[in-house]
Amino acid sequence: MSHSDISNAGVAALLYETAELLELSSENQFRIRAYQKAARIIDGLGKNAAAMSREELLAVNGIGKGIAAHISAIKETGAFPELEELRKKFPPGLREMLKVEGIGAKRARLLYEKLGVDSPAKLRAAARSGEIEKIEGLGEKLQENILAGSACLPAGRERVHGAPARMLYWPALKLAGELIKELSLLGFERAAYAGSLRRGRETVGDIDLLAAGRPDGSATGRFAKLEQVERVLALGPAKASVRLKAGIQCDFRIVPGGVYGAALNYFTGSKEHNIVLRELARKKGLSLSEYGLCRLSDAEQKYPLAAKTEQEIYEALGLQFIPPELREGAGEVELASKKLVPELVTLADIKGDAHNHTDFSDGQNSMEEMVRAAAECGFSWYFAGDHSKPLGVVHGLDFKEYSSTRDELSALASRFPALKLGRSIEMEILKDGSFGFTDKEAAGTELVIGAVHSSFKLAETAMTERMLKAMQNPYLDAVAHPSGRLIGRRDPAGALDYPRLFQAAARTGTAFEINGQPDRQDLTDLTARMAGEAGVKILLSTDAHSAGQLAYMSIAVTVARRAGLTRKDILNSLSYGDFCEWIRERRSRALKGSR
Ligand code: DGT
Ligand code: CA
Ligand code: CA
Numbered sequence: 368m369s370h371s372d373i374s375n376a377g378v379a380a381l382l383y384e385t386a387e388l389l390e391l392s393s394e395n396q397f398r399i400r401a402y403q404k405a406a407r408i409i410d411g412l413g414k415n416a417a418a419m420s421r422e423e424l425l426a427v428n429g430i431g432k433g434i435a436a437h438i439s440a441i442k443e444t445g446a447f448p449e450l451e452e453l454r455k456k457f458p459p460g461l462r463e464m465l466k467v468e469g470i471g472a473k474r475a476r477l478l479y480e481k482l483g484v485d486s487p488a489k490l491r492a493a494a495r496s497g498e499i500e501k502i503e504g505l506g507e508k509l510q511e512n513i514l515a516g517s518a519c520l521p522a523g524r525e526r527v528h529g530a531p532a533r534m535l536y537w538p539a540l541k542l543a544g545e546l547i548k549e550l551s552l553l554g555f556e557r558a559a560y561a562g563s564l565r566r567g568r569e570t571v572g573d574i575d576l577l578a579a580g581r582p583d584g585s586a587t588g589r590f591a592k593l594e595q596v597e598r599v600l601a602l603g604p605a606k607a608s609v610r611l612k613a614g615i616q617c618d619f620r621i622v623p624g625g626v627y628g629a630a631l632n633y634f635t636g637s638k639e640h641n642i643v644l645r646e647l648a649r650k651k652g653l654s655l656s657e658y659g660l661c662r663l664s665d666a667e668q669k670y671p672l673a674a675k676t677e678q679e680i681y682e683a684l685g686l687q688f689i690p691p692e693l694r695e696g697a698g699e700v701e702l703a704s705k706k707l708v709p710e711l712v713t714l715a716d717i718k719g720d721a722h723n724h725t726d727f728s729d730g731q732n733s734m735e736e737m738v739r740a741a742a743e744c745g746f747s748w749y750f751a752g753d754h755s756k757p758l759g760v761v762h763g764l765d766f767k768e769y770s771s772t773r774d775e776l777s778a779l780a781s782r783f784p785a786l787k788l789g790r791s792i793e794m795e796i797l798k799d800g801s802f803g804f805t806d807k808e809a810a811g812t813e814l815v816i817g818a819v820h821s822s823f824k825l826a827e828t829a830m831t832e833r834m835l836k837a838m839q840n841p842y843l844d845a846v847a848h849p850s851g852r853l854i855g856r857r858d859p860a861g862a863l864d865y866p867r868l869f870q871a872a873a874r875t876g877t878a879f880e881i882n883g884q885p886d887r888q889d890l891t892d893l894t895a896r897m898a899g900e901a902g903v904k905i906l907l908s909t910d911a912h913s914a915g916q917l918a919y920m921s922i923a924v925t926v927a928r929r930a931g932l933t934r935k936d937i938l939n940s941l942s943y944g945d946f947c948e949w950i951r952e953r954r955s956r957a958l959k960g961s962r
Contacts, residue, residue, distance in 0.1 A: 370445040373417050375409050378441060381450060382406035382434070387462050388453035390472035405434045417442050460486030466532075469509055477504055533570035534615045535854060537885035537922055540564060542595070542613055543574050549593050550578055553586065557627060561634035562618075567692045567925035569854060569888045573616040575634050579624040590619050626658050628676035633657035639696025640689075647684055647700060660684065692928040709933050714924050716934040718942065719748035720917060721791050722816050722847060722880060722908035727772050728753035729761035731913040734772065738779050740914035742786045748943035750789040750814050751776055755803040758795050758820055766808035773813075787943035789813045793847060798822045800836025802843075809842035814950055816880065816906070818847035819860070831864040838868075838875050841957035844950055845878040845906045845938075848889040856886065865894055869901035875960070876953035878904040878938055881930075883923030884916075895930035904949075906938045 386402035408429045409416050416424065416438055424435040440447035446454075457479075464475045464487055478484040481502050484493050494513035499505050534542075543560040550558040555578040559565070562575030580586055582605035591599045591607050600616065601608040607619045622630040633641060633656065641655075648655040652663050659671025660680050673683040681688045686703040690711055693699040702708050724730030725737050732740070734751055741749035753772070754763040764772065773790040780788055791814035795803035798821065802809055809815060817837050825833065837843055849868070850859035872879060879898050882889045887910065890898060898905060907923035909916055920939075927937060934940040941949060 371417055371442045373441060373445075375412050375416050378416050378438060379406040379410035381441060381446060382409065382437075384462065385450050385453060387465055387472075388450070388457060390465075391457050391461060391476060392453065393472065393476075404429055409434075458485040460489070463487050464490055467513070469513075474505060474509070477502060532614070533572050534613070535885045536564070536567065536569055536571065536888075536925070537919070538613070539571045539574055539615065542611065542615070543576065546574070546576060546593070546595060546617065549595070550576070550590070553589050555580055555586070557624065559631060561631055562636060565635045565691045566637060566694055567929050569891065569926075571615075573618060574611075576617060576619045577627070577631055577634055578619070578621050579627045580621045581623070582621045586621055587619065622657070624675075626671070626674040628678070628680055629655075629659040629671070629674040630657045632677045632680055635691050635694060637695050640694035640699070643696055643700045644684065647686075647704075651684070653684075655680070655684075690928065692925065693931065695929075709931050711928040712924060712932055712934045712937050712940065713928075714921050716937065716940040717746075717907065717920055717924065719746045719750065719787075719939055719946070720909045720911070720920060721750035721752065721789070721814055721845075721906060721939075722793060722882070723750075723752045723911040723917070724793075725751060725753055725772075727768065728758075728763060729912060734775060735779055736914050737911070737917075738776070738783055738786065738788065740917050742783045744917050744920075746786060746917075748787040748789065748946065750791040752791040752793055752816070755792050755794045757797075757803050763795065763803065764792070766804055766811065769808075769812065789943075789947070791816055793818050794843070795820065796833065796837045798825070798833065800833045800839075802837070802840060806840070806842070809840065812842065814844050815842050816845045816847045816908075817843045819849075819851055825860070827864065830860050831867060834863070834868055835871055838871050838877050839961065841875075841954055841961050843875075843877050844953065845880055846872070847880045847908065848882040848884075848887050848910070849879065850889050850891075850894070852887070852889055854886045854888065859889075865897055866901075869898050869903050872898070873902045875957055876904075878906045880906045880908045881923045881926045882908050882910050883919035883921070883926075884910045885919065885922060888922065888926050890926070890930075892926050892929035895926060895932065899930060899932050899936050904938050905932060905936050 382402050383406045386399050386406065389399045389402065408427065421435050421439065424430050424438060425432065437447040461475055461479055464470050465472065467487055467490060478490065482493050482498055484490050491513060493499050494510045499510040500507040543564055547558050547560065558576065558578035560574060561577050563571045564574055584604040587602060587604060587607040591602055591609055595611050596609045597612045598610050599607065600610060605621050609617050611617050620630065620634065645655045648660060654661050654663050656668065658668045659674030660683050661668045661671050673679040678688055681703065686700065687706050687708045689699050689703050689708060692711065693708065699708065720741065723737060725734040726732060727734065730737065737751055738749060754761045756763040756765045769790065769792055776788055776790055792812050794815045794817045796817045796819050797803065834846065834849065849863060851857065852859035879890055881895050895905060905927060907920060907927060909919040911917045911919060938946060938949065
């Protein structure tokens, strides 16, 4: 079998694997880092490494003869001799163990040699039996952590091909909220999170916190002693870097109140956005830094023209304010200079959710509990959903069950007068693109959100065809989580042909979903932007499997904002009447088209 079509991510994964195995064999740090670096470079390469000649590869900064030879071997055999040797030395589960928080190469080796533990499952078993604390160099704390589950692939941790772990947006947001509350208890009136978290990236490398105050050393010291902190990495009067117990780093900075806006702007980034802003400032004879926007002649940056708020900085640069979600250096500064920054959708625009679950299928809460939660979180309409057959593992409903549970929902209506109710179904899209319901049954539903839960491994063209076929069904109102990815756990299905899908959707009037589950975020910021540009309507969904998960709507809103979408693009901003009208109209148009 030829491996010549291996992706860059595939090559990078093999190099990361090598680095980890070298770590397990306590190789020298230099070699380990060289592999990690090469992996990162190849992962970020604009071209397919396997398709490049040796000369082209060697011309890339950071790729040497060794790596070039490895790539040529990978094309032949799918691996290279050094990696194959290393693989023989350790059982595969040992690498899995490195993903467990608190387990590095040294501890993994110790666990393997002393206890024969060579997988995360055996690790948990060893912790339960109390064997771990008996080993010198491991101890009770690690054992507790493993048992508490906090150490075993903590919720929201993503680890791609052995690259450094990043945390999902949602748990990071919760954590940052907690820390900011602590900061207010410490007397900081103004504090905020910055960095990728403020920009709403789907995962974050660390949490960047900023507070206005005097850098006298006592405050960073108190921050470093917070309950959430595991250990201190660096501590100065104006800055503390700590490792949090949740398994992520946090950088905390204190800046004078007078330059708070400039610092917030700088540490929000992105780096690329900062660079474009700084260049613009230069052109105007100004300099921009975390201390403010100053005249170039003011070398010591003593008399900033703007520094207190972000607003005044953008204004002084002749720009519209740019929401953090758009600050990725992707043309947003130019838009702002032409006053063309879109008015992004906000959570306040959202009137309801249509994709969620009750305990009739795989939700944890009853229909009544879900409806109550929907009313409490301020929605004005709510389509209670569930899976359709033939998805057996989650008790997918057949049409009869759909109808009888619809009656139960109607019976609830009088108890929640402020909430308009509907019943939706997450319809199985089968391998050939047909539905779990017959057409006649589908016609008797109020809202169909189609989803793929099987045969993810179809080739790119087959998966695209499957979805195109499904869209020909006039009753497919919206498509749920099209890529099926689970961040850090399951790759997106093939490379779906999004342009074709969105073109078809614009024609059939089918909406696409932005799924707000923390590990889905599917559509993504990029694909949602493509959809919006193609004129496809977007449905924001919580996909809630419990009452508390209705809060995930804010994740979907964040993705939509990063995609540059406005309330006009978003179906959830419609009133109940208008939303029902949208469904009725699109179905009748689609029916006419299909005849
Ligand atoms: P992350 O943590 O990898 O998810 O991504 P960020 O964007 O939060 O990156 P981080 O934590 O390294 O830095 C936070 C912000 O600080 C970054 O978005 C922009 C700013 N920053 C950091 N390093 C540089 C730099 O070298 N140049 C410029 N212009 N800005 C920087
Ligand atoms: Ca960061
Ligand atoms: Ca940082």
